Amino acid sequence: MIPIQQHRDRILAAATELPTERVPLADALGLVLAEQVVSRFAVPLFDNSAMDGYAVRRADAAEGARLRVVADVPAGSALDPALGAGEAARIMTGAPVPSDADAIVPLEATDLGTAISTAPPEWIIVTAEPKPGAHIRHAAEDSPAGTVTVEAGTKLGAWQLSAIASAGHDTVAVVRRPRVAVISTGSELVAPSATPGRGQIPESNSVLLGAALRDAGALVTHTLTVPDDEDELRRVLETATADSDAVVLSGGASVGAFDVVKAVLGPLASVDFDAVAMQPGKPQGFGTAASGALLFCLPGNPVSVAVSFEMFVRPALRAMAGHADIDRPLITRTAGASWTTPPNRTQVLPVVFNDQIAQPASAGGSGSHLVSSLADAEGFAIVPADIERVAEGDAVTVMVLS
Structure with missing residues (x-):
């Protein structure tokens, strides 16, 4: 042997x-990135609001200030309304912040609260003064254009794919x-x-x-x-x-x-x-x-x-497929029962386990015909060839299957 x-x-x-290929993001889940992805744009692309609320000039937005609402800026809008003294613009999360604004007053920090209508109100009263730059996500705050978004060798999950899309790419080079x-x-x-x-x-x-x-x-x-x-x-x-x-x-x-x-x-x-x-x-x-x-x-x-x-x-x-981690994780558990092992052969035994113990998934032992043990198995106990018998309480190595 x-x-x-x-x-x-x-x-x-x-x-x-295997060789690399370029695939759509929708087909890349679980694959390994073959080339680093560099952002085409700054993230965020522009100063945008982190809250639903009102874009204001902070100097005008002391607690109790009454501001006239002169514009409405929804997400996706290209508007850049001018704001004069004592004026505000209603703004939605993700919308570009007007150039004249330097803070966002959230809906809940006004006298109108979170109630919202299709048309903006004529006036609001500020109930909590915003801090400098409050609730503004600044352009390139996350990363500037040209930043490495995901490194080569990364296994692509949902978060990595989202980051790649945000960086302006809809395909990636992956190991086939x-x-x-x-x-x-x-x-x-x-x-x-x-x-x-x-x-x-x-x-x-x-x-x-x-x-x-x-x-x-x-x-x-x-x-x-x-x-x-x-x-x-x-x-x-x-x-x-x-x-x-x-x-x-x-x-x-x-x-x-x-x-x-x-x-x-x-x-x-x-x-x-x-x-x-x-x-x-x-x-x-x-x-x-x-x-x-x-x-x-x-x-x-x-x-x-x-x-x-x-x-x-x-x-x-x-x-x-290019994965760095090719093996299942191994953990150590205490044997919850005793069982026999084959002489001079490593035993790979289907087991069930919890935070403390592991025990055979079948009362029949490690026979290769015991297919029913696979239905319950959560891992394989790997017992070295020089171990003659596993006794209850012994430490055992378990390969985790899920």
Whole structure:
């Protein structure tokens, strides 16, 4: 058996960052920015009001002052009304501040309060004197034109996209999203809605992998199920690798007489099959297709698929997409129960946890067939190979899945 890290290192060495592309902001959520974004404009663009109220000359706006309202300035207006002594302009939040004004009196600091009508009032009485520059957001207060708004390498979330739009851009250069095909193998597989006959089971791995790939930010190009037929698998692989950056295969990677994935890909010099020192997920294969697409050959049992995806596939895809943080967060919890571990293999066990403890998600342990444990699992406990048994109260490392 080879250590987990050895298999992982080989995969990450091949998982080179994908090319960049320019996409609309609406399509950039979750992607990694490839080039820094520089603001085209000052933010704010102009002096504007931070409150609904009245633009005034502060010298005229002492407490108790009676001011004549001579103009109305809504948001989006290009008006710049002149203000003489004892005059004010009603103004809405975001509207440009008249050049003659140097403060905003909020609605609630007048005798009329927050009651508002379509037409501005004729007069107001100031009930609280404004401070100098009160409630004015000055031009370039946030940032001047030419300022770097978002740095390259940033994962784009809602706030970053909003900042980019405010900086005057509607497209961004990003690292391209990985395109990944999913192939489930096995003559025993039938559609989930079918009634399985003797020896048949519902096919669930493609559902698991498709959802996990999308959650990791990948674009699923193909979802295919093939029987244990070498010619059929070769045909499907040719199609899948032609337009994909990676292909994830489940099943047929072990040493059985009908392990079709190993039979088809094993003879290729570019693909290696190994026993990795982990439970579940010992049989693993990895390599590259003639097209350059990465080939992940995972075991067929659902828990093994889930574990293998998190340990190997997801980090590789995130590296290809330009993410700096390719791994799930790790936390330490106290074991809330005792459980056995496999000799000389790292155990990756579905668990539930809270602020203090973690315990197995299934009473059945870490068997690769215990797919029901995945429905409740919040993380994977990762137990080193030299630990013979986890006792209640021991410290355990947990990979957080959400």
